[in-house]
Amino acid sequence: MSEQNINVTLKVWRQRNSQSKGGFETYPLNDVSTDMSFLEMFDVLNEKLIQEGKDPVAFDHDCREGICGMCSMFINGRPHGPKQAVTTCQLHMRSFKNGETIVVEPWRAKPFPVIKDLVVDRSAFDRIISAGGFISVNTGNAQDANAIPIAKDNADESFAAAACIGCGACVAACKNASAMLFVSAKVSQLALLPQGQPERKQRVMDMVAQMDNEGFGACTNTGACSAECPKEISLTNIARMNRDFLAAEMTAK
Amino acid sequence: MGLTGLFLCTFLVVHMIGNLQLFKNDQGLAFNLYAVLMTTNPFIKTVSYLLYLSIIGHAVQGIYLVFKNKQSRPVQYAVYDGKASSTWASRNMGLLGTILLVFVAVHLSDFWFEYKFGHVPYATYATNLENGDVKFMPAPPDYKQFNKLEETTMSTPEGQFKITIVKNLYLEVSEGFKSPWLVIFYLLSMCAVSFHLYHGFQSAFKSFGINHPKINGIVNFIGTWIFAIGIPAGFAAMPLYFFFK
Ligand code: HEM
Numbered sequence: 001m002s003e004q005n006i007n008v009t010l011k012v013w014r015q016r017n018s019q020s021k022g023g024f025e026t027y028p029l030n031d032v033s034t035d036m037s038f039l040e041m042f043d044v045l046n047e048k049l050i051q052e053g054k055d056p057v058a059f060d061h062d063c064r065e066g067i068c069g070m071c072s073m074f075i076n077g078r079p080h081g082p083k084q085a086v087t088t089c090q091l092h093m094r095s096f097k098n099g100e101t102i103v104v105e106p107w108r109a110k111p112f113p114v115i116k117d118l119v120v121d122r123s124a125f126d127r128i129i130s131a132g133g134f135i136s137v138n139t140g141n142a143q144d145a146n147a148i149p150i151a152k153d154n155a156d157e158s159f160a161a162a163a164c165i166g167c168g169a170c171v172a173a174c175k176n177a178s179a180m181l182f183v184s185a186k187v188s189q190l191a192l193l194p195q196g197q198p199e200r201k202q203r204v205m206d207m208v209a210q211m212d213n214e215g216f217g218a219c220t221n222t223g224a225c226s227a228e229c230p231k232e233i234s235l236t237n238i239a240r241m242n243r244d245f246l247a248a249e250m251t252a253k
Numbered sequence: 254m255g256l257t258g259l260f261l262c263t264f265l266v267v268h269m270i271g272n273l274q275l276f277k278n279d280q281g282l283a284f285n286l287y288a289v290l291m292t293t294n295p296f297i298k299t300v301s302y303l304l305y306l307s308i309i310g311h312a313v314q315g316i317y318l319v320f321k322n323k324q325s326r327p328v329q330y331a332v333y334d335g336k337a338s339s340t341w342a343s344r345n346m347g348l349l350g351t352i353l354l355v356f357v358a359v360h361l362s363d364f365w366f367e368y369k370f371g372h373v374p375y376a377t378y379a380t381n382l383e384n385g386d387v388k389f390m391p392a393p394p395d396y397k398q399f400n401k402l403e404e405t406t407m408s409t410p411e412g413q414f415k416i417t418i419v420k421n422l423y424l425e426v427s428e429g430f431k432s433p434w435l436v437i438f439y440l441l442s443m444c445a446v447s448f449h450l451y452h453g454f455q456s457a458f459k460s461f462g463i464n465h466p467k468i469n470g471i472v473n474f475i476g477t478w479i480f481a482i483g484i485p486a487g488f489a490a491m492p493l494y495f496f497f498k
């Protein structure tokens with residue numbers, strides 16, 4: 001596709017800190033290369049704001065190659081913008097039309113408080129992981145990697161679940177702000193492997209309890225999470241977690 | 254939620270099959286006998302109490318769920334493109350359910366309450382035991398009997414007859430659906446049933462942890478063709494049938 005320059009109008013959520021109220025600011029931006037990523041476009045905007053002596057827009061980013069999950073932006077009503085299976089850093093300005101108005105908001109969920117502008121605090125996810133997203137291993141020499149046989153199907157499914165980058169788009173997209181897709185991916189990646197079996201029941205109960213404590217909503221199977229997930233984590237993980245959770249609750253001592 | 258929801262789904266199937274007797278061209282004999290069976294059989298009575306509890310439990314839990322989930326997003330998005338990633342039905346289960354709750358209340362007060370506590374007139378049917386012909390005679394408006402159903406056989410020069418005297422709920426139904434407003438209300442409610450179950454039926458399986466390519470095909474097929482189309486269409490046909498009859 002040939003390079004083009006387009007003009008866009010950005011409506012960006014500005015909020016000084018988690019206590020203040022916040023509101024939209026409108027920024028026209030001209031001559032934006034369609035080869036720029038969405039974040040590069042924000043870099044250009046911020047340079048402009050700094051030159052004008054204004055406060056640049058705070059936004060999260062790290063890898064800029066779709067693997068760290070930091071670049072949380074809710075663009076025109078969808079997490080990570082209009083494209084399927086991409087993060088904001090992998091979204092390009094060629095996905096927008098000349099003259100388009102683009103509305104950019106932070107993730108909105110009670111457990112993800114806004115720190116500043118578009119930056120939200122996603123440490124609720126870390127606390128869910130700490131609650132059970134681990135396995136126990138003996139210290140000392142690592143054992144031979146091939147010592148434990150694993151069925152190919154399980155290895156594949158586990159790997160697909162492990163592709164979750166913890167970006168929070170699932171929560172952002174869900175009308176209930178439910179974290180079921182994220183938590184179920186983290187439960188499944190271990191539940192599918194032999195190494196995950198010893199803590200399997202306790203893990204699912206603890207992680208679900210922490211998820212509820214954080215204030216995420218309850219899943220009603222709308223499927224928005226998986227449709228918007230940049231890693232296309234499957235809804236079957238949610239069903240697996242429901243299954244494990246029911247079984248664990250019924251047999252727990 | 255899923256447990257009560259699926260129980261309500263099985264009820265809809267039974268209710269549908271029973272009510273198909275409204276379409277029988279027998280002046281309501283089969284339907285009125287069915288109404289007696291449904292209100293006297295001890296097993297059916299037990300299940301019906303379970304059903305009332307399920308509806309209440311389902312509605313209370315559903316409405317609580319909607320409110321609780323709202324609290325998980327205290328600040329709303331200015332722009333939210335829901336249709337990009339989910340069906341309209343899945344995002345409006347609370348609204349659809351509330352319509353259903355209103356419908357259930359109106360529906361029960363129209364027919365169930367009338368039948369049990371109101372003034373439903375009695376009807377007499379004479380069935381010719383040789384050729385099966387049914388003759389219908391309304392009972393006098395102030396006629397009352399202790400049992401819901403009285404049956405005797407009678408020999409006359411014209412042949413053997415079975416005489417059935419029963420509460421004529423069929424009349425209530427066929428009269429009720431002469432009102433266009435009631436018919437429209439029922440049709441709208443059946444649309445709500447359709448959308449509620451289009452999402453709800455398959456969702457219940459996922460809530461129980463059943464989401465597998467082998468099973469999803471049949472679950473989605475039943476959810477769509479039976480519960481979202483067949484059942485609401487069948488129920489919608491009843492008011493239409495009496496309105497245009
Ligand atoms: C004809 C009667 C009804 C049937 C057959 C029915 C069936 C169902 C089913 C199967 C589900 C899915 C459960 C799950 O995902 O686990 C559901 C969900 C739901 N129902 Fe009903 N329901 C009925 C009436 C009602 C009523 C009267 C309300 C009252 C407010 C209601 C409110 C809800 C709500 C809020 C949900 C939400 C769960 C979600 O969003 O997935 N339903 N229903």
Ligand code: SF4
Pocket residue numbers: 069163164165166167168169170171181182185225228229230231232233
């Ligand atoms: S499940 Fe998908 S959308 Fe949710 S946190 Fe993981 S990668 Fe992001």
Ligand code: FES
Pocket residue numbers: 060061062063064065066067068069070071087088089090
């Ligand atoms: S910045 Fe790392 S995924 Fe976008």
